[in-house]
Amino acid sequence: MTKGRATVLIEPNRLETWQVPVADPQPGGVLVQIVLGGVCGSDAHIASGGVGRMPFPIILGHEGIGRIEKLGAGVTTDYASVPVKVGDLISWSPIALCHRCYSCTVLDETPCENSQFFEHADRPNWAxxxxxxxxxxxxxFYRLPSHANPEAVAALGCALPTVLRGFDQCGPVGRGDTVVIQGAGPVGLAATVVAAISGAHEIIVIDRVQRRLDAARSLGATATISMTGTTSEDRVAQVWDRVGPQGPSVVVEAAGALPAFPEGVNLTGHHGRYIVLGLWGEIGTQPISPRDLTIKNMQIAGATFPKPKHYYGAVHLATRLQDRYPLAQLITHRFSVEDAPKALQALGSDTVIKAVIDPTL
Incomplete structure (x- = not known):
């Protein structure tokens, strides 16, 4: 039987490269050869044990572009009714839904009561x-358009579906909105480009790394603020001075750091919305003044776990924007399957914008 490499998380902070069997797909399933596997910040939280115990051992990676190797019996199209064949590039929604619970069939929400995020490393796996x-x-799963650059699609990985989910769940950015984005990692950069094409009047991005702030400028940010040498109070004052006495109409938390939350509340303007997207992996609390919410008449909402339609939307949006914005150039680092531990370590580096696993290495 054919075998392939896989990065297996045995327990927190213990990664191994296994040779795992490559199984034929079940009826209705698909076997793909991985072209690019996105390295996401949540992978680092999972690997460290910071988000709780996983069903070890598991194969890491929930962002993938693959080339179809075999189609299971009965599979002739993707999940948007587009015909597929061996050799096509696809991307997939990495949450295994049951399709027969209240969340799936009544609420049409993800995740569902029976969602499966990981499969045992010894079993056929979608990681x-x-x-x-x-x-x-x-x-x-969805076929990439024939003219799609897979690197442009992979560059924003699950970040772009997450942002589309966030604006779907918490309200869209409209023409004339003033938007502040906390963090210029993949989620913040995805929020930047979506705000730009939505017609936002101002898009101000905050981060500590100049390279990421430069990337935000290339994706439509109208201003950036460095966290280096500024306090939270300084940043709030700079934002409000720029946008005017009403303050920002939309603030997006994409920092993934707990102190960003109270700062985001302070950044949000009168009648504004604070959309929390990046704090999935940070467990803890932060103090805020509830009175501020009422005085500003502001809304706070959060979102995570994109629906399949958001993955579909991300594939086609990235393809449409790949020549307008330097999406593919956001991939700054590539690692082999064996070097996945180095990829996770690199996420903390100031030089990384987006890292990917490239099985050809």
Whole structure:
């Protein structure tokens, strides 16, 4: 039986490269050869144990672009009714939904009561830190348009679906909005480009790394603020001085750091919205003044776990924007499957914008 490499998390902070069997797909499933596996900040939280115990051992990686190797019986199209064949590039929604619970059939929400995020490393697996992935029946996947640059699609990984989910859940950015984005990692950069194409009047991005702030400028930010040498009070004052006495109409938390939350509340303007997207992996609390919410008449909302339609939307949006914005150039680092631990360590580096696992290395 054919075998392929996979990065397996045995326990917190213990990663190994395994040779795992490559199984034929079930009826309704798909076998793909991984082309690019995105390295996400949440992978680092999972690997460190910071978000709780996982069903070890698991293969890491929930962002993937793969080339179809085999189609399971009955599979002739993707989940948008687009015909597919061996050799096509696809991307998939990495949450295995049950399609027969209240969340799935009544609320149309993800995740569902029976969602499966990981499969045991010994079993056919849809994770992307690997040579091959086997998508089970019912896992939505979408063919990349023939002219799509897979690097442009991979550059914003799950960040772009997350942002689309966030604006869908918490209200969109409209023409004339003033937007502040806390953090210029992939989620913040995705929020930047979506705000730009939505017609936002101002897009102000805050980060501590100049390279990321430069990337935000290339994606449509109208101003940037460095955290280096500024206090939270300084940043709030700079933002309000720029946008005027009403303050920002939309603030997006994409920093993934707990102190960003109270700062975001202070940044948000009168009648504004604070959308929390990046704090999935940070467990803890931060103090805020509830009175500020009422005085400003502001809303706070959060979102995570994009729906399949958001992955579909991200594939086509990235393809449409790939020549207008330097999306592919956001990929700054590539690692082999064996070097996945180095990829996770690199996420903390000031030089990384987006890292990927490239099985050809």
């Amino acid at each position: 992307s830190y690997s040579d091959f992935a086997t998508l089970p029946p019912g896992m939505a």
